[in-house]
Amino acid sequence: MTAKPHISCQFKRDYPQLINLYPTCTIATQHSLDNLNRLRHQCLTALLTQPSPHLCVMGQWGLGDGIELLSFIHYWQTLAKTQNLPRLLLKVFEPNPINYYELKLLWDQSQSLILHPHLQPIANAIIEAKPARIIGCQRLIFDDGRISLDLDFGDLQTMLVNQPHCGTYPIQQWLILPHLAPQLSRKILWQMARLSADDAHFIGVELAETTQNLAKTCGFSPLTITADMLCGEQIDSIASQIVTDDILLHERKLLRQQANNHQAFTPRPSQVASTKQPIAIIGGGLASAHLMLSLAEREQSSILFCKDNDLGQGASGNRQGAIYPLLTPENDELSRFFQQAFLFSRRRIAALSLASMKGSDVASGVMPISHDFCGVLQTGHDERSQQRLDKIIQSQDWPAEIAYAVDASEANKIAKIGIDKAGFYYPLGGWVCPFEYAKAAVDKASQLANVQCHFNTEITEIERDAKGWYLLSQDQRFGPFRQLVLANGAQLTQFSASERLQISPFRGQVSHIPSQFQLSQLATVLCANGYLTPSHQGLHCLGASYVKAAEHLDFCPLEQLENLGKMQQSYPNQDWVEDIDISANSARVGVRMVTRDHFPMMGCAPDVNEIWARYEQHQINQQQAEQIRHYWQTTPAPIHDGLYILGGLGSRGLSSGPLAAECLAAQLTDEPLPLDWPTLNKLSPNRMWLRKLLKGKAL
Ligand SMILES: Cc1cc2nc3c(=O)[nH]c(=O)nc-3n(C[C@H](O)[C@H](O)[C@H](O)COP(=O)(O)OP(=O)(O)OC[C@H]3O[C@@H](n4cnc5c(N)ncnc54)[C@H](O)[C@@H]3O)c2cc1C
Structure with missing residues (x-):
């Protein structure tokens, strides 16, 4: 609705x-x-x-x-x-x-x-x-x-x-x-x-x-x-x-x-991909699927290694996820990146959906994507969050197609259930089914280029020699590949070449709520302390918990209660909140990888050991701070040649993933990127170290 x-x-x-x-x-x-x-x-x-x-x-x-x-x-x-x-x-x-x-x-x-x-x-x-x-x-x-x-x-x-x-x-x-x-x-x-x-x-x-x-x-x-x-x-x-x-x-x-x-501190690939040699990707979620699509549009073949038996079984496996831009009061690079990325992702959903409908009697070959651009309504849920939201609303003249302020009565009209408070409305936002979104992208990619998927293939180790990268599973060795992309979500840091990336796993449980009574009228995605989607196939998604370094991915009754509690806190005294029934204990658990600055990670894999070695050498030499800064700015930062990172999509991967993938595909094929230098620097996987070094700070 x-x-x-x-x-x-x-x-x-x-x-x-x-x-x-x-x-x-x-x-x-x-x-x-x-x-x-x-x-x-x-x-x-x-x-x-x-x-x-x-x-x-x-x-x-x-x-x-x-x-x-x-x-x-x-x-x-x-x-x-x-x-x-x-x-x-x-x-x-x-x-x-x-x-x-x-x-x-x-x-x-x-x-x-x-x-x-x-x-x-x-x-x-x-x-x-x-x-x-x-x-x-x-x-x-x-x-x-x-x-x-x-x-x-x-x-x-x-x-x-x-x-x-x-x-x-x-x-x-x-x-x-x-x-x-x-x-x-x-x-x-x-x-x-x-x-x-x-x-x-x-x-x-x-x-x-x-x-x-x-x-x-x-x-x-x-x-x-x-x-x-x-x-x-x-x-x-x-x-x-x-x-x-x-x-x-x-x-x-x-x-x-x-x-x-x-800009040497944000390294570029040292060699351009060749259409004759596939790019290897470890993954299977939204990030890898969209990388395969962006590469395929460039006629670039790719080969995916995924530990699961199908796409979208990790963080990208939810029934519904909210899609809308992340805005900041300053409208800084983060906020601008998310507006670009959200719009790009929205276009991808629309184009893939159209492709899935093509051909009336023959199957289109592209998975239809359940989605609804029904808008997202954000409201504060306590004094602090309300202040933050007010600051965002008031500090910029936001284009109305990105977001606009609504009063309590407009909020009620948009949501079609009682909200009774003012909020910020993202009219082009909505929800999308992440695993269908990933599958549709790979379906489309396989129509455009040579795309292979190796399922049930867990890569346990990666290694490199002069010919390229090799991927080791329990019983096979794949390679060499001149380019290897790690897009393996929650396991991003599992390899020695990526173990020092500064990124943390957060477990999240999304509750599945039967659509009933007033709740079934919900007509937009609500976002306050947690989010609630309009119903899809008779269920609403209510999420999500946020637990650092969780030990297991089992269903957790406490988190189910927490999800309900967040809605009660966000919309007190609304009758429809009583329609939220969590008693069936139906939920899905996943892990998102989160960076401290909320930017995804996209680009060359940093050789962190070498960064540290050079750092120590420069400290010992007691050079002037200005010279050291100049050195880090103008010297190509150390990388693992041919290895790339696409991850850290955090809780907004449905918005940020496809554009990050498009940028990496453009980098790998040396095509113009849809982002500028300042944003690329923010996305670079080495930024956590280089940011400090460029300021002359200690690591
Ligand atoms: C509970 C929850 C709620 C969320 N809600 C939203 C939302 O509302 N809106 C939004 O925008 N985002 C949301 N997100 C975030 C979004 O889902 C993620 O950012 C996105 O799905 C991440 O995609 P990915 O491809 O990086 O990772 P994943 O989807 O996790 O994919 C990684 C893949 O790598 C494979 N893999 C890992 N290691 C190996 C290996 N060694 N060998 C082979 N394969 C391997 C896995 O099988 C997996 O398929 C949510 C996430 C969670 C967990």
Whole structure:
């Protein structure tokens, strides 16, 4: 039973404001758009004729009214039907974040799609993907990963400075929309140059001469086009000659080197995965399933080793889990990461669900995912939690699609049962069945690439020689694998190479409650001291206990009572709480791995012994604090070559897992990441040590 909030009343910007911020480019006719697309395609000829390029990355400066973007996606999709094209990643840099509701308003009111009706399905797909008005990169994936769109929203210079450079797949081409061209400062252009291929094209609509000259001083050969040129028939002769200047190229390389040195403490994979050799993964939960999917979208094969007889038997085995972003009053990196991740995960659920419905008479091959985006209603449960929630609500102007404050009567309407207190409502949140979510991801992955699952295979040891990593089970030795990912949830620290990771297991029991009486009316996920989901197949999930270093995973009657007690404390005097019947002792127990800073762990496995050895050496040498800090900042941090970590998803893995997996897949294949440097540093598994060392503190 889905709550239906009147979300439209929460948005503040109207059409005149929108069209001012996202103006129409001069290219309005279909003929001009076609010509622009052909020109952009022609400029890529050198790349497209290379033997099997895997990915083409294009940058767009400004969103405008989005028509150029829609049109190019349509062009690429059409061409891909007859030509062997690489995958496409479009990165749009836009200073003014916009959400799906406003995009629809913009497209509806401008009537631009009436002129270009063939673009409507792509516009719909973007709207359905629910981009939000948030800072940071939002990755939208279409056509099973053949087309991805990164909406990079926020301060342009900050975004560019914080983008990691991608050596294998740099930006091949820029399209500069006229209304944002004046913002192209020298500093910004150098950053664009850093992120671009040395022969990248720089195409501008009506570029001013000063901008062209500036672009030239940063090593671009700008190609400026006018509306007249695009109306004509001579477009084929326009593609420019790229003039490469050795001195300027040298400058770019220095910039890349400088940026990489500055972030050396967050290590990158030393070698790129090869599609011919599978990446080995130890796991079987949500993290590994989504890694397999993200790799498969890149045509990268993978091989899973799981100790259970099926996917989703560990922490990912619950019937229902809440999905919504973790926000902080400061809207710091953690909060921003969780908004990006939550939206990404939501898109994954929607896309996989759609895939499961495809093919009416033949089975789609993708497990349907039980879920309901019925929203999540958060309320305080004691003075402290209420203060914290108030602080979150009041400290930021949160986009309404992320969360908005509701009063007691609105809370009652949303929940359809008595809440009688004000709260914070996450309209796009809801619940999802984690093990179905994991299975659907692997189903989809196996349709896209060679994916193998070895069940009932517990890996007891891992070891490495010059050829790669080997995995040892009781009676077999698998390998060598050039890349091995540990995504083994609660057992993450079981191997000597990972035993020192700073992460702790917390047992959790989720109670299964029969749906009855008033309780059965619950229409949104309630989150206070613990959470309560709307009913699914006649049961609600009530959870979860939180027990450190538990000795067993057996059912615990006390924790069952605790779960009930939390609801009684959170919603005192509500009749429906009496409908919660725990007497059947039905529950599920799992273990989540929790980091102190609540970020997941994603990236190269740190060689902690070597970090300590170097630390001791530097301490003994009594070097100056500043020199030591510089050393740790600019020296690649020690890692176990070829070994990666994907874990520590804590109590929010349904939100954070899929994006963390997407980032690791991008790292392993050296593709552009949907996260910036500051966030990557926070996700790095070595951060607990490096954070201190970078501050010159003792370990
Ligand atoms: C009680 C509880 C309630 C939760 N509620 C929510 C919620 O409401 N919302 C939310 O977002 N998140 C929730 N979470 C967290 C979320 O479920 C986890 O973050 C997520 O499922 C972790 O996925 P994972 O793949 O990292 O780990 P897991 O799902 O535990 O997967 C790890 C896998 O590794 C396999 N494995 C381990 N060691 C080996 C080995 N040596 N060899 C072979 N295989 C091995 C295991 O069989 C297992 O399948 C909850 C977790 C718990 C425990």
